[in-house]
Structures are given as structure tokens and as C-alpha cells.
Amino acid sequence: MIRREGFLSGSISFLFLFFILGLIIGLIKPKLVIRWGTEEKTRKEVLKYYGLGLLLYSFLYGIVRAYIKFFKEHGLLEALLNFSCLFFILGLIVGLIKPNLVIRWRERKTRGQVLKYYGIGLILSSFLDMLF
Structure with a gap:
């Protein structure tokens, strides 16, 4: 631990x-x-x-x-971290179905980019949730 x-x-x-x-x-x-x-x-x-x-x-x-x-x-830290986890989970699910909806800043939008951006975001926010 x-x-x-x-x-x-x-x-x-x-x-x-x-x-x-x-x-x-x-x-x-x-x-x-x-x-x-x-x-x-x-x-x-x-x-x-x-x-x-x-x-x-x-x-x-x-x-x-x-x-x-x-x-x-x-008690706002837990709420903020839980909200960020939820945001990244929803972005990951929607982006794996249709990448154009969640990636606006790239010309070519792929599921790999969705996994990279939203997956890493989800891992980091989950890690921070564990720490605090």
C-alpha cells in the first residue's frame, strides 16, 4: 500500500x-x-x-x-476526482464508438487516439483518486 x-x-x-x-x-x-x-x-x-x-x-x-x-x-476533492473519472469513462466509451465526437483537435480521428487521450486521463485521475 x-x-x-x-x-x-x-x-x-x-x-x-x-x-x-x-x-x-x-x-x-x-x-x-x-x-x-x-x-x-x-x-x-x-x-x-x-x-x-x-x-x-x-x-x-x-x-x-x-x-x-x-x-x-x-470534501470537494473526492467529488472533483470522481467527476473527472466519470468524464474520462464517458469520453472513452463514446469515443470508441464514434471518435469524431470526442476528438475535435485532430484532422484524423482514430480509436487509438481516443484510447491514448481518454485512457491516460482515466488512469491518471484514478491514480490521483487513490492518492487523495
Whole structure:
């Protein structure tokens, strides 16, 4: 059985550690942490990617934690997660019958795409429902 708080705090700690280590290593040797692009790999680029990533991560972490606390206190989190599971189940069923009804953003609509989008959504929302 997964311990809820331990799993969530462990994954959050991993992301925080990723950004901090990337920032520290990148300020020493930028070429080690910036592997993409043809532009020059400088400390400024490291600050742009890892520094902004760390700030954005910290900001979003605070917002998500506040919303989870609010939803847990008022019992809305379970309702929201159950609604999202229902949405993905209905989308999956309707999309397997007629993909054009649930996939609007692609030119060629297939049942495989329905399985990919709505199946993954259903798995993720079910997983989140298990965690919270």
C-alpha cells in the first residue's frame, strides 16, 4: 500500500532536488545541465531554465497544496476526482464508438487516439483518486 503523504512529499522533494542540483551544477559548468539547442550554453541560460523552473515550481507547489487542503476540508476533492473519472469513462466509451465526437483537435480521428487521450486521463485521475 502506498503511503499518501510519503509518496507525495517524495515526488515533490525529487522535483525540488532536480531544480536545485541543476542550478548549482549549471552555475559551475553550464554544459553539463544544458543539453539542448545550438545556442551558447551560459550561466545566464542556466538561470533562465533552472532558476525560473524553481520559482515556477515553488509557486505552483504552494497553490496546489492550498487547493488540496481546501478541497479536503470541504470534501470537494473526492467529488472533483470522481467527476473527472466519470468524464474520462464517458469520453472513452463514446469515443470508441464514434471518435469524431470526442476528438475535435485532430484532422484524423482514430480509436487509438481516443484510447491514448481518454485512457491516460482515466488512469491518471484514478491514480490521483487513490492518492487523495
